[in-house]
Amino acid sequence: MLKFSLYLFISLLFLSQAHARQLALSFDDGLNPTIDPTAPHINQQILAHLKSKNIQSIIFTSYIKIGDNAGKDLIRQWDKHGHIVGNHSAFHENLNKPEILAKDYIKSIRINELVFRDLKNFRRIFRYPYLKEGNNIAKRDQVQHWLKQNHYQHGGVSIDASDWFYNQKYLAYLKAGKTSHIKRLKQAYIDHLLDRAEYYDSLALQTLQRSPQHVLLLHTNAINGQFLGEIVLALESKGWTIINAADAYADSLYQNFSPNIPAGESIIWSIAKSQNIESLRYPAEDAPYERENLLKYDLDDHKE
Numbered sequence: 001m002l003k004f005s006l007y008l009f010i011s012l013l014f015l016s017q018a019h020a021r022q023l024a025l026s027f028d029d030g031l032n033p034t035i036d037p038t039a040p041h042i043n044q045q046i047l048a049h050l051k052s053k054n055i056q057s058i059i060f061t062s063y064i065k066i067g068d069n070a071g072k073d074l075i076r077q078w079d080k081h082g083h084i085v086g087n088h089s090a091f092h093e094n095l096n097k098p099e100i101l102a103k104d105y106i107k108s109i110r111i112n113e114l115v116f117r118d119l120k121n122f123r124r125i126f127r128y129p130y131l132k133e134g135n136n137i138a139k140r141d142q143v144q145h146w147l148k149q150n151h152y153q154h155g156g157v158s159i160d161a162s163d164w165f166y167n168q169k170y171l172a173y174l175k176a177g178k179t180s181h182i183k184r185l186k187q188a189y190i191d192h193l194l195d196r197a198e199y200y201d202s203l204a205l206q207t208l209q210r211s212p213q214h215v216l217l218l219h220t221n222a223i224n225g226q227f228l229g230e231i232v233l234a235l236e237s238k239g240w241t242i243i244n245a246a247d248a249y250a251d252s253l254y255q256n257f258s259p260n261i262p263a264g265e266s267i268i269w270s271i272a273k274s275q276n277i278e279s280l281r282y283p284a285e286d287a288p289y290e291r292e293n294l295l296k297y298d299l300d301d302h303k304e
């Protein structure tokens, strides 16, 4: 009997370890109250969700996304709540576009630092807009070199997702007063996030032979303001532990920059690509991939 109990205990221990998967939440862009009157409310909702779960997150700010001082005041609230403030460049440009030059892109990172560096929790950690790290070797290496020389950490993501797409649908349904659609959309959105977390974790096991301290990509938007509490509960119910952003970024995974051309996407996707793993989509995440999930919830674009 004792032997059996010991066996059971050890099995349960292994089982719980196998499911001890960790994930930090990260938020991109920031909000502009000048063009969106709901911005302060959304900001407050997201911060309240994080506070209620005692989660320290990170916001990657972009000057062009926040507008003026009113937008910076919203970022200041993140700072006051103890969240890390990272750099997402001033002009939010896509480094894979041929017309975007490395020297201008670097200037955009420097300008953004000037705007936000007075915040107590500002850190030199950079997230590439659209997760695009360069369409040719010279550009990719020039920006990577500048970041390293200037002690910038790569604020990469391990779990990429399309929250922005579900947010667009959410805002459209909200405007049209389609309450039952919103209910179904919430489920579709949560399923999407759970599915992406599973996918990138399994890709990590395949490429790194371990489950890293994940970072999930989200944005400061209305759908997250409304449903973040339920998103966290759903993740926890699938065995995910939500960890602080600072702890996640201590994982050596985030010392990697993309070795590919075009460079970018999730860090795990990028490593998988360099290992020639087949069946990788490009781009890794995009709106058209979500059509099937919408249909599952009877949310067909073409019928509406």
Ligand SMILES: [Zn+2]
Residues within 6 Å of the ligand: 028, 029, 062, 088, 092, 129, 130
């Ligand atoms: Zn962004």
